[in-house]
Amino acid sequence: MLETTQSERLGIFTRALSGNTPQETSADTKTKMRVQNLDFYYGNFRAIAGVTMDIPEKSITAIIGSSGCGKSTLLRTFNRMGDLVGHTRVRGSVTLDGENIYDRNVDVVLVRRRIGMVFQRPNPFPKSIFDNVAYGPRLLGVGGKALEQIVEQSLRDAALWDEVKDKLHQSGLALSGGQQQRLCVARTIAVKPEVILMDEPCSALDPIATYKIEELMIQLRNEYTIVIVTHNMQQAARVSGLTAFMNMNPDRAGVLVEFGPTTQIFTNPAKKETEDYITGRFG
């Protein structure tokens, strides 16, 4: 029989509770991205106000909050997707490995190569599975055997290879929703980004496809820094090490209310606003 002392048993209980999130962030984790006093404007409307947060390397950081609180807008500032919408303005800074991605001399294309994105609805190109994944590497001048290797490895890393290896030249649009989303992940990682932003990547998927994407994220976390926006709080609780809760201030600007270890946010949040939101007593 397994004998344990009382304090060992308590330790096991405590660890079991915190170990539920598949990731622990320790103090010595390197900061990959640093957001400081970030304001984001659509014209005169301030959509994000004063967000400051450090995103640790090779970890999953989740952003939760009610609709319209600026989660996706914040995520898009992380690879300057906001630039693509007219009349937008950014104040404050977002750094990647210490370099402000909003500096004038920064190449925005390079930023987006280093910081890839997966969207809410799977959006494969109307091309073959192979060409979807090969698209980015080809732009970077990769071809021949090397390209084939990258495509295979990316599909393997996206946990899709076994399902598509015999039909690489079929259209990516013929795949199921969950497979299409994993194809989009494969396409994203084919250019070897350092950070992957995911904007509600499972909201259009069924539970099984959702679990596959979550497993995939947990595996990818060893190589990539992942930031995910999700409405599914259980998903944030399952996959992330840190969770950020955003809310709207009276001016309807998105603010960061609480940012901390996921276990703490979901079992014992520090702010009442967070508690009200995650227990569903809000709005």
Add this chain to the structure above:
Amino acid sequence: MPRDTFEKQVNDLKKTLLALGALTTQTISDGTEALKTRDRVTAQSLIKQDIEINRMRYDIEERAYRLIATQQPLASDLREIMSILLIAIELERIADHSKNLAEIVIRMGDEPLLKPLIDIPRMAQLCESMLGQALDAVARNDSELARAVCNRDEEIDQLYKQIFRELMTYVMEDSRTVTRALNLLFAAHNLERIGDRVTNIGERVIYAATGRLEELNVENHQMVE
């Protein structure tokens, strides 16, 4: 409120828990009274009542699982439901200790008591009063009260040690008293365990109220065990 139904279900669950708590508290005094008066009828009915207490515990357990599975409670909701679940288990075990007292009564038959009972009823009274306070702490989600209750476990442990020493002197003087001494020691031991389980309930209240997992009275534990 967006989660009225859920809140009502949690409140109802807590009410059932407190009802189980009231029944359990009663078993301590019934068991001790049966021991004092050698009342085998009360002892029998206590043994029977344990079936109902076990049923209530499973009912709470089942409802807690259902809430967890269907409502995915988080933060204070999660802590409260988990605490209710764990406290229900502690209460059921406390009632088992009371049932053990009843079984001692039946086992002893007409054999006279080794000595008049003084400290055992005192222990029982303490247990009952601690459990009552612990249940108040549950009802009010009051971590300070829970902590105060747990601190009283020390008194129970001291009484237990005193009883232990006293009974040992009887056995050392006359080894023929060993069975009767062990019956009383077993009774005291069950009450001592009740004190520990009330401490566990206090720990659950503190967790539900504050989110802190703490082990209280570690030293007392190690001294007694």
